Amino acid sequence: MTRPVTADPVIRYRNTHKAFKRPVLSGVDLGIYEGEMFALFGPSGTGKSVLLKTTIGLIVPDRGDVEVAGMSVYHGGRKVLESVREKVGYVFQHSALFDSMNVYRNVEMGLPAERLRRMQTSDVARAIWEALELVNLDPVEVMPILPAELSGGMKKRVGIARAIVGRPRILLWDEPTTGLDPVNTAAVERLIKGLAEELRVTSVLVTHDVEGALWMCGRVAMLEGGHIRFCGTPDEFQTEADPVVRAFVDRAAAEAALDVVEMT
Amino acid sequence: MSAAALYERPLRWLARWWESLAEHAGQLGLLVWATFSAAVRFRVSFREFVRQLQIMGMQSLPIVIVTAVLTGIVTSQQGGYQLTSTVPLYVVGSITVTSVVLELGPVLTAVVLVGRVGARITAELGTMVVSEQIDAYRSLGRDPLIILGAPRILAGLVVMPALAGLANLIGTISGMISAQMALDLGYETFLFGARLFWQSWDIFYSFMKAITFGFAIPVIAIHMGFRTRGGAEGVGRTTTDSVMFQLLTIFILDAMFPPLFLQ
Numbered sequence: 001m002t003r004p005v006t007a008d009p010v011i012r013y014r015n016t017h018k019a020f021k022r023p024v025l026s027g028v029d030l031g032i033y034e035g036e037m038f039a040l041f042g043p044s045g046t047g048k049s050v051l052l053k054t055t056i057g058l059i060v061p062d063r064g065d066v067e068v069a070g071m072s073v074y075h076g077g078r079k080v081l082e083s084v085r086e087k088v089g090y091v092f093q094h095s096a097l098f099d100s101m102n103v104y105r106n107v108e109m110g111l112p113a114e115r116l117r118r119m120q121t122s123d124v125a126r127a128i129w130e131a132l133e134l135v136n137l138d139p140v141e142v143m144p145i146l147p148a149e150l151s152g153g154m155k156k157r158v159g160i161a162r163a164i165v166g167r168p169r170i171l172l173w174d175e176p177t178t179g180l181d182p183v184n185t186a187a188v189e190r191l192i193k194g195l196a197e198e199l200r201v202t203s204v205l206v207t208h209d210v211e212g213a214l215w216m217c218g219r220v221a222m223l224e225g226g227h228i229r230f231c232g233t234p235d236e237f238q239t240e241a242d243p244v245v246r247a248f249v250d251r252a253a254a255e256a257a258l259d260v261v262e263m264t
Numbered sequence: 265m266s267a268a269a270l271y272e273r274p275l276r277w278l279a280r281w282w283e284s285l286a287e288h289a290g291q292l293g294l295l296v297w298a299t300f301s302a303a304v305r306f307r308v309s310f311r312e313f314v315r316q317l318q319i320m321g322m323q324s325l326p327i328v329i330v331t332a333v334l335t336g337i338v339t340s341q342q343g344g345y346q347l348t349s350t351v352p353l354y355v356v357g358s359i360t361v362t363s364v365v366l367e368l369g370p371v372l373t374a375v376v377l378v379g380r381v382g383a384r385i386t387a388e389l390g391t392m393v394v395s396e397q398i399d400a401y402r403s404l405g406r407d408p409l410i411i412l413g414a415p416r417i418l419a420g421l422v423v424m425p426a427l428a429g430l431a432n433l434i435g436t437i438s439g440m441i442s443a444q445m446a447l448d449l450g451y452e453t454f455l456f457g458a459r460l461f462w463q464s465w466d467i468f469y470s471f472m473k474a475i476t477f478g479f480a481i482p483v484i485a486i487h488m489g490f491r492t493r494g495g496a497e498g499v500g501r502t503t504t505d506s507v508m509f510q511l512l513t514i515f516i517l518d519a520m521f522p523p524l525f526l527q
């Protein structure tokens with residue numbers, strides 16, 4: 001998928017700044033286009049999760065703004081923020097399932113409260129059922145189970161089902177394959193690609209799995225030192241001359257090789 | 265060194281301290297506002313409120329009872345021990361009942377609640393913060409203050425007075441029984457002494473204390489829980505901080521009651 005040059009980006013970070021004890025984001029400018037599958041790389045602790053969270057107001061930037069579907073997340077007021085959160089599904093790094101609720105209730109929470117109030121119970125159940133099937137889980141088996149009884153891979157899938165049950169236009173993925181074994185990693189990657197095509201969503205993928213992302217994504221970017229250090233196609237990324245990007249690519253390749261060695 | 269440089273450090277420290285105080289106050293205000301505005305609009309889940317009532321009540325009940333029994337015994341015996349032969353023994357009844365109702369019932373019950381309920385709330389919510397469950401609620405358009413905060417605060421407002429009232433009753437009875445056994449003071453004499461200095465205002469005073477503590481405990485516990493940062497270690501650190509703040513707040517509030525209400 002290449003970028004349609006005419007369209008406005010569906011997500012636009014404008015000079016986004018965020019500091020905690022030290023600066024984390026120091027002026028991020030980035031546009032992500034409708035329907036594309038976009039990957040964001042970067043060393044741990046550079047602020048990839050922070051950037052993703054500013055998209056839906058989970059972390060408020062100190063300066064700058066984020067626009068989602070043409071709406072200003074930070075200058076639009078509460079209604080706009082609500083509408084942005086309805087349009088965006090967020091898959092958390094450690095799934096972030098609600099401990100005290102079973103899988104059914106967890107996925108149900110993915111439906112916006114207003115819509116949920118107006119829906120028939122049978123329609124709610126059908127939506128939950130479909131979402132669980134989309135992530136290749138057996139609804140009958142998992143619905144009554146508490147998160148504590150699920151394996152890591154299954155938790156991840158329930159987290160994805162919760163993010164997609166409300167049919168968002170945009171999906172944000174925070175390291176969806178980190179901590180999974182190779183088999184689950186491959187399965188989740190296929191799921192990400194499949195869902196993007198099936199639901200026609202825009203996907204932003206924060207990941208350490210450079211190889212997988214280069215295979216799946218139309219464009220990739222690298223966050224480093226609080227800025228977007230690189231943004232371009234996978235081919236451009238692999239031939240980029242910037243030594244910082246080169247070092248990152250080489251290290252990722254070495255880590256991938258190491259993973260293979262560990263597996264055998 | 266110039267005078268400006270000399271003042272700079274303490275001034276900057278003061279500014280930071282003031283900023284952090286304002287931040288805490290703002291967040292606490294928001295939490296309380298969210299709770300009561302949600303409560304009057306019936307936006308608080310009744311099921312969750314009842315569940316919190318049960319958890320708080322069940323977890324604290326046994327230890328509140330034990331504490332109350334022992335408090336009654338100790339106050340009546342020490343009261344008897346302190347009295348010289350010139351003071352009539354029925355004063356033990358007055359001392360026991362006033363100490364239990366005015367002070368020990370509400371305060372010790374609050375201390376038990378800090379340990380059983382307050383600590384649990386902070387640890388629970390802190391774990392939800394570091395596992396991104398709070399972010400998840402917000403990403404799904406839900407307000408964690410209303411979903412998680414409000415039911416706990418409202419339950420605290422109900423549980424604490426109920427338990428303190430029970431502690432007052434149990435403390436009085438156990439004090440009476442122990443006075444009879446240790447000091448050979450008859451129930452009628454004990455109650456005569458109790459009534460002699462009794463004012464119906466006392467029970468209201470005790471109730472006011474209990475409500476105040478029952479509000480302060482969950483509010484601080486929730487506030488601290490939501491502020492948790494930094495993994496499992498952060499949860500541990502925040503929980504002990506939270507317990508300390510809750511205890512301190514209870515003792516300070518308790519000290520404010522006599523000048524405010526017993527004039």
Ligand SMILES: Nc1ncnc2c1ncn2[C@@H]1O[C@H](COP(=O)(O)OP(=O)(O)O)[C@@H](O)[C@H]1O
Pocket residue numbers: 020021024042043044045046047048049050051493
């Ligand atoms: N809520 C927060 N409070 C304080 N510091 C934070 C918070 N969230 C993230 N940080 C800090 O911001 C930096 C970037 O974090 P993060 O975005 O999680 O990195 P990563 O790129 O690995 O996802 C880290 O140093 C982290 O400690």
Ligand SMILES: [Mg+2]
Pocket residue numbers: 048049050093174175
């Ligand atoms: Mg991260």
